[in-house]
Amino acid sequence: MYQVQRPSRSEYASIRGWRYHVRHWGEPDAQRPPLVLVHGWMDVAASWQFMVDAMREQRHIVAPDWRGYGDTTFMGPAPDSYWFPDYLGDLDALLDTLFGDRAVDLVGHSMGGHVATLYAGARPERIHRLVNLEGFGMPASVPAQAPGRYANWLDEIRAQRRGDMNLSDYDDASGVARRLMKTNPRLAADKADWLAHQWARPNEKGRWAILGDSAHKVSNAVLFRPEEAIAVYQRIAAPTLVVTASDDSLGQWWKGRYTLEEFQQRIGHVPNLRRAVIDNAGHMMHHDQPQVLARLVEDFLGAAG
Template sequence: MFDGFERVRIDTGGATINAVHGGTGPPVLLLHGFPQTSAMWHRVAPALAQRHTVVAADLRGYGDSSRPPAGDDHAGYSFRAMAADQVAVMRSLGHERFAVVGHDRGARVTHRMALDAPDAVTRLAVLDILPTLHVYTHVDRRLATAYYHWFLFIQPYDLPERLIAGDPVGYLHRLLGTWGGVLDTFAPGAVAEYERVFADPDARHAMMEDYRAGASVDLEHDRADVGRRVQAPLLAMWGTRGVVGTGPDNPVAVWREHAADVRGVALDAGHFLVEERPEESLAALERFLEDG
């Protein structure tokens, strides 16, 4: 799905990260979310690579990246640890400063990276999320119903792992076919890749640890940074049929509480907007990446 790209595995000290890279021009890092891998970018990465050096990486625990121990406090899967991995990946490839585009969990890693490594991140796009601390402090019945998995996955090991193990591929299909979209949206090759990884119990456990970290150590980091705002230009992009787009919050207004320079783009899509609306997503990202 990434013809012309080179595949690499990079040791970051805390994990070994699987990535593909290709193209020429200003560097941009693409980060996927749950329950996917870097394959989610296959419809936009080749076009972006015509004018950018594109790196699409698997987060630690996901895809073909390694699955290090989480630790008793789950910090091994914190957004801080994941962000540090990706900064190390980009530096290993010769990119000290770069743009970042993240979707879902990858967008939360992107937000943390812009706070922890502001000298590295030139601009960032966060796709179909609101900040993690905002989500946890604004839970109502609608959000808890839509984001039920946030509260299932944070239960102690190994309750969610055992429940999902009953029919992992069936559950994966249910995840991909909800949040405003349908399973038929996804390319068969991408679905096969997601199925391959989700069938691995160690991968599923790592994903649960990601969510356990999100409800614990990540919130500690976010609370410590209350009042800090991302200074790099930030694009908030969301699907009008997803949880973010159908909620009571104005995504741009929320992000302006966390970043100094915020633009917003809404697409007629559900949560998985890059795969549902690749042309529109690509156009919005190119405008943002090439603005200034």
């Protein structure tokens, strides 16, 4: 199994009705902004471990498990679906709780990258530097899609109530690891074994269950409007690095409905923008090329001007 080089420690904080689990690496430093890492959909904070281990500098790093993932749990009845603005609300409250009004360096992957980028436009004074790792957002929508989207949401929360949207479980951790490697063929077996123990846990039946709420599978009822996202991007004050992988994930997922070129056009509205591509990597670039990504991120965060 993968050998961790820099162990993390856990902290819990009450954030907007949730008991948030936050991983810390390193110690607080008054001279440098904290580095905050936010993960993507159906992932956990521990997923950053390989990149953290590859970083050259010792600094204070924190990574939360988003609401409904990992060891972050709701202090009451669980929701039947998740609303995107709540991630921004959680991040804002978490930064207030952990760091007061200090600006932070913020790195987000996938869904977390999109959240981080929107947050940087909504709270430009809170972000020192921003890194978006394939935080694409969603395909454009048109108003005519609204009736069907609402109906689909109603159908899916009904299915969620009936228990028809449960996540898969597995015989053992090895089964989880095999699933991770099937999803990402570049993932080495030792890393998959380690991740399996962070990504899942035995349930009351002894089956290894994913540490994610099945309600995350419910579609968002609200249409995604790129023009709104672009208006937020234009308010970002922090120097921003956008990193994509050599594999075209958008092409695989959306089959022409949303392209990498379209994303690059949208994100181009960020005022102080740099772009980079990581070769021989897919969407989970922090697993595929952690050393390359760590060097890229550190060089950007340490750059002057």
